Amino acid sequence: MGESTVKELLSRAIDEGRKAGGSFIDVRVEEAMFEGVEAEDGQPKEAGYGVDQGVGARALAGGSWGFSASQLVEGREAETVRDAVLRAVKLAKR
Numbered sequence: 001m002g003e004s005t006v007k008e009l010l011s012r013a014i015d016e017g018r019k020a021g022g023s024f025i026d027v028r029v030e031e032a033m034f035e036g037v038e039a040e041d042g043q044p045k046e047a048g049y050g051v052d053q054g055v056g057a058r059a060l061a062g063g064s065w066g067f068s069a070s071q072l073v074e075g076r077e078a079e080t081v082r083d084a085v086l087r088a089v090k091l092a093k094r
Contacts, residue, residue: 009078017059017085021093024060025085029053029072055081059088066091 010027017025035049053072058065068087070080 009081012078013057013081013085016082017057017089020086020089022059022061022085022089024058025089026058027081027085028056029081030056055084057081057084057088059085059092061089061092064092064094066093 006029010029013027014025031051031053033049033051036047037044038046038048054069055072056067056069058067066088068084068091070084072080
């Protein structure tokens with residue numbers, strides 16, 4: 001996703017969270033790259049790498065906080081971010 005696309009996606013999710021009753025919404029998207037090597041008896045056995053992407057959302061509603069996090073799924077980023085925000089608001093309103 002491009003930077004402007006991410007900003008638009010987050011802005012829409014924050015707006016939906018406010019409409020659902022959140023007075024403050026904080027959304028973070030994170031991407032982590034990793035690589036590793038597995039060894040057996042001092043000899044390399046297997047190597048691998050990958051990328052994990054996730055979203056975390058905090059919401060304040062009625063004086064309480066809610067938090068929700070989820071792994072991002074390619075092609076469903078907007079839905080995943082929106083759902084995380086709405087879950088955080090729902091938890092804060094409990």
